[in-house]
Amino acid sequence: MTSFPHKQGVAVLGIYVADLAFRAPNMPGLGQTIAGTGFAMGPGGKGSNQAVAAARVGAPVRFISAIGKDAFGDFALSLWRRETIAPHVRVIDGAPTGAAFIYVNDASGDNAIIVVPGAASQLSEQDVERERQAIEAAKVFVTQLEQPPEAALAGLQIARAAGTTTVFNPAPALAFPAQVYGLCDFITPNEHEAALLTGIEIHHIDDARRAADVLLERGVGCALITLGAQGSLLHSRSQSLHLPALCAGTVVETAGAGDAFNGAFAAGLAEGMSAEEAARLATAVAAISVTRPGTAPSMPSRQEALALLDTHASVLAQA
Numbered sequence: 593m594t595s596f597p598h599k600q601g602v603a604v605l606g607i608y609v610a611d612l613a614f615r616a617p618n619m620p621g622l623g624q625t626i627a628g629t630g631f632a633m634g635p636g637g638k639g640s641n642q643a644v645a646a647a648r649v650g651a652p653v654r655f656i657s658a659i660g661k662d663a664f665g666d667f668a669l670s671l672w673r674r675e676t677i678a679p680h681v682r683v684i685d686g687a688p689t690g691a692a693f694i695y696v697n698d699a700s701g702d703n704a705i706i707v708v709p710g711a712a713s714q715l716s717e718q719d720v721e722r723e724r725q726a727i728e729a730a731k732v733f734v735t736q737l738e739q740p741p742e743a744a745l746a747g748l749q750i751a752r753a754a755g756t757t758t759v760f761n762p763a764p765a766l767a768f769p770a771q772v773y774g775l776c777d778f779i780t781p782n783e784h785e786a787a788l789l790t791g792i793e794i795h796h797i798d799d800a801r802r803a804a805d806v807l808l809e810r811g812v813g814c815a816l817i818t819l820g821a822q823g824s825l826l827h828s829r830s831q832s833l834h835l836p837a838l839c840a841g842t843v844v845e846t847a848g849a850g851d852a853f854n855g856a857f858a859a860g861l862a863e864g865m866s867a868e869e870a871a872r873l874a875t876a877v878a879a880i881s882v883t884r885p886g887t888a889p890s891m892p893s894r895q896e897a898l899a900l901l902d903t904h905a906s907v908l909a910q911a
Contacts, residue, residue, distance in 0.1 A: 599756065601652030602858045603730035605720065605747045606639010607712035607738045608657055608681075609690035610664040611887055613847070615698040629698045635671045635888040636692050637712070638736045638763060638851050645855025645877060646734075647675045649894040651862050654726040656747070657739070658682040658719065660711045664689035671888070680723045687711035696845050701882065703847040707738060707764075715739040720746040728754040731862040734854060736761040741768040748775040757861055761854045762789060774811030778867070780854055782818045797834050800825040804832075816871060818853055818878075826871050835871055838879040838904050848887030853878040856897065876900040 615630035635644070643655040655677050659665035665683060672679045690710035696703050720727075720743050727733050733751035735744040744760070745768070751758045752775045760776045762768065765785040773779070783794040790806040792799055794817070804815035804827035814828040823837040856877035860870025876897040884890035 599729060599731045600862075601654070601730055602643075602646045602732045602734060602855075602862050603654045603656065603727045603751075603756075604639050604643040604646070604855075604858075605656040605715075605727075605733070605735040605739065605744065606642065607637040607690050607709050607715075608635065608640040608659055608668045609637040609692045609707060609709065609712075610634075610667065611636030611692050611694055611847075613694040613696055613886070615696045617698055619695050619704060632886065634886045635668065636694075636848070637690055637707075638738050638761065639734075640668070640671070641848055641851035641887045641891070642734055642736075642761070642855035642858070643677050644671075644675050644888040645852045645881075645891045646859040646862075647677050648891045649856050649859045649873065649877060649897060651859035652678075654678045654680055654730065656680045656720065656723045656726060658684055658687075658711045658715050660687045660689040661685045662689055664691065665711075678726075680726045682711075682719055684711040684714060687714060694847055696847065701843045701845045703845065705847065709738055712739050715743040717742055717746040719743065720750065724750050727751050727756060730756050732757045732759060732858045734759045734761065734858045736763050737766045737768060738764065741766065741772075745769050745772055745775075748772060751775075759854065759858050759861070761850070763850060765789060770810070773807070776811070777813040778816055778857075779807055779812045779814075780816045780818065780857065782850055783820065786815075786817050794819070797822065797825060801827060801832055814867060816857070816867075818850060824853075824871060824875065826867060828867075833868060835868075835875055838875055838900060840876075840879040840900055841883040843882045845885050845890070846882050848890055849878045849882050851887060852881035852891055855891070872901060873897060876904075
């Protein structure tokens with residue numbers, strides 16, 4: 593393994609999409625038209641959202657992706673400039689920047705999403721290889737499955753060879769090469785993704801532990817399973833810790849909560865926090881994000897997250 597003594601921050605491989613969010617009392621059926629209660633366009637895509645979350649809690653961030661040469665792509669570039677994220681992005685002429693349809697239930701905040709990656713669907717192993725330096729220079733590398741899994745595998749291989757901590761968010765829960773498991777210092781599925789990966793339905797913490805054990809048997813270093821209102825489970829061969837969810841106010845929209853969690857977790861690790869400390873920071877960031885509309889725009893600052901942790905210090909001490 594090559595040594596890189598001056599590693600810093602987080603490198604994220606993923607996609608950017610323009611989020612087109614529609615609020616309504618219910619999802620229309622086929623052939624049905626209903627009146628919505630709101631619309632907003634904003635920045636999205638799991639990778640880009642995670643990069644924003646990490647940057648807002650203080651990590652230097654590099655983002656590896658592809659966008660189209662269009663208005664949505666220009667919007668992405670301006671976002672990364674504002675958030676002080678260094679873009680390592682290929683601009684593909686003739687391919688659209690990704691977009692996502694997001695239905696948000698205006699009573700519960702629950703969501704359903706259709707994602708079209710656009711130009712980012714063309715991300716290849718060669719693209720990742722071109723950004724080798726960005727991955728090798730990072731303390732933590734994060735990727736997901738909205739871009740082709742071969743690109744994710746290439747990024748994880750480069751990171752592992754360079755001694756960069758790897759965080760793999762298997763979302764959406766699509767097929768990926770089995771060797772990915774052995775390259776994961778941390779795998780971060782939600783309960784639904786963990787169930788699809790392991791075949792174990794997760795209703796309680798003990799179910800999550802059994803699913804996490806399956807992931808460890810496949811070669812993962814540590815499983816961090818997010819469980820919605822039940823919090824999360826940090827499970828390795830040396831510890832199994834249930835972290836309770838935090839309440840930061842009324843839930844407005846749950847889209848982006850997982851990205852908030854993953855980005856903040858990676859930022860905490862890059863700062864030198866233990867996995868437990870980083871997961872607690874991530875819990876606070878995710879809790880605040882669901883009280884706000886949008887995905888990337890809902891990500892809180894470091895100060896807000898730390899203030900929430902201080903408010904819930906007694907609850908966390910009993911966990």
